[in-house]
Amino acid sequence: xxxxxxxxxxxxxxxxxxxxxxxxxxxxxxxxxxxxxxxxxxxxxxxxxxxxxxxxxxxxxxxxxxxxxxxxxxxxxxxxxxxxxxxxxxxxxxxxxxxxxxxxxxxxxxxxxxxxxxxxxxxxxxxxxxxxxxxxxxxxxx
Amino acid sequence: xxxxxxxxxxxxxxxxxxxxxxxxxxxxxxxxxxxxxxxxxxxxxxxxxxxxxxxxxxxxxxxxxxxxxxxxxxxxxxxxxxxxxxxxxxxxxxxxxxxxxxxxxxxxxxxxxxxxxxxxxxxxxxxxxxxxxxxxxxxxxxxxxxxxxxxxx
Numbered sequence: 001x002x003x004x005x006x007x008x009x010x011x012x013x014x015x016x017x018x019x020x021x022x023x024x025x026x027x028x029x030x031x032x033x034x035x036x037x038x039x040x041x042x043x044x045x046x047x048x049x050x051x052x053x054x055x056x057x058x059x060x061x062x063x064x065x066x067x068x069x070x071x072x073x074x075x076x077x078x079x080x081x082x083x084x085x086x087x088x089x090x091x092x093x094x095x096x097x098x099x100x101x102x103x104x105x106x107x108x109x110x111x112x113x114x115x116x117x118x119x120x121x122x123x124x125x126x127x128x129x130x131x132x133x134x135x136x137x138x139x140x141x142x
Numbered sequence: 143x144x145x146x147x148x149x150x151x152x153x154x155x156x157x158x159x160x161x162x163x164x165x166x167x168x169x170x171x172x173x174x175x176x177x178x179x180x181x182x183x184x185x186x187x188x189x190x191x192x193x194x195x196x197x198x199x200x201x202x203x204x205x206x207x208x209x210x211x212x213x214x215x216x217x218x219x220x221x222x223x224x225x226x227x228x229x230x231x232x233x234x235x236x237x238x239x240x241x242x243x244x245x246x247x248x249x250x251x252x253x254x255x256x257x258x259x260x261x262x263x264x265x266x267x268x269x270x271x272x273x274x275x276x277x278x279x280x281x282x283x284x285x286x287x288x289x290x291x292x293x294x295x
Contacts, residue, residue: 003189004177023174033172037165039206042222054223063227064202068173071198075177079189080237086198087231087282 006078009116009141012106018077018120020103023069026061026096034065061094066124066133069102073122077104078139084117088135092126099127104137115140143289145218145262147253152217156247159207161196163240169200183240193239201232201279205246205268214248214266220287228263228284236278243273251282260292 031045040062043050051059067088074083094100101124108119117138124133163181170180175197178185186194196204215222238244252265268281 030172033168037169037172037203039203039211041211042225044223050223054221064199064230065173067202067230068169068175068197068199072173072175075198080179080195080198081190083198083234085231085233087229089229090227 004076004079006082006139006141009109009118012109012118012141014106014108016106018073018104018106018122020101021069021073021076023100023102026065026094026098026100028059028096031059031061031065031096034062038062038064040064058096060096061098063090063094063133066090066094066100067135069100069124070104070122070133070135070137073102073104074120074137074139077120078141082139082141084115084138084140086122086135086137088122088133090132091134092130092132094124094126094132098132100124100132107136116142143220143262143287143291144259145220145253145255145264145287149217149250150253152250154208154213154217154248155210156245157208157210158243158245159204161200161204161238161240161242161244163194165203166194166196166200166240169203170197173197173199191237191239193241196238196240198232198234201238201270201281202230204238204244204270205248205281208246214250214264214285217250218264218287221290224288224290226286226288228286229282230284231282233280234278235280236272236276238270238272238278242278244278245271247271257292260289262287262289
């Protein structure tokens, strides 16, 4: 993987798209890895018996796994040290087998506290075109 | 089921955890992150970091490393099978690296319901500080609790 270089503030325009990332289908194995890797041990994401007991048809992905995909998108656009904030709403459940695409666009440019800031809208969308996460990020550029 | 709005303002016990390379490696494997700066110290230094940086949402693993894990749910007296994640926001104030000792302080900032009490929302904020006491990040999360009594008479 090539090192990420930040674009110049002057070169970024409102409406610019970040190159989307299409992820492999969510697998049970990935949810098990994320359970351990994130320390979120809620059985609802890895134990189908537990998920059914609480009214779900199957286990489903941790919201924070998808938020990590938003993080991957933003850090593919700028080096991580330039990320000032990242936030999201979790708008629908991500099921095993779902194919998530993570995408983003530039929504604003401003200067604050001596920093040149670029606001981004970022989202995760499933194979049916439904948003699963609707988020935003701010990055600082030169 | 009704949540106690009197818990707004509750402060949890602060705890301190060390950011570990092996845990970041597992986190990256889980999320499919392949940038070598997150696994290889030499690559991280070459990219200008003083050590391997924690990926942006790795802060969730930091705040989850609470010795009193599940404290929010015990406080609310809510079963883990009833919760969903509504929102999560991170504000990054300074980089977090492998070897940093991060102290997390969480508090409840709001509790409210929607749909006539069918869903409850618990907003909490966590301040993260490094070993020098410098704030490195702020986290704000909204936990949604599904009311198991909703629709019952």
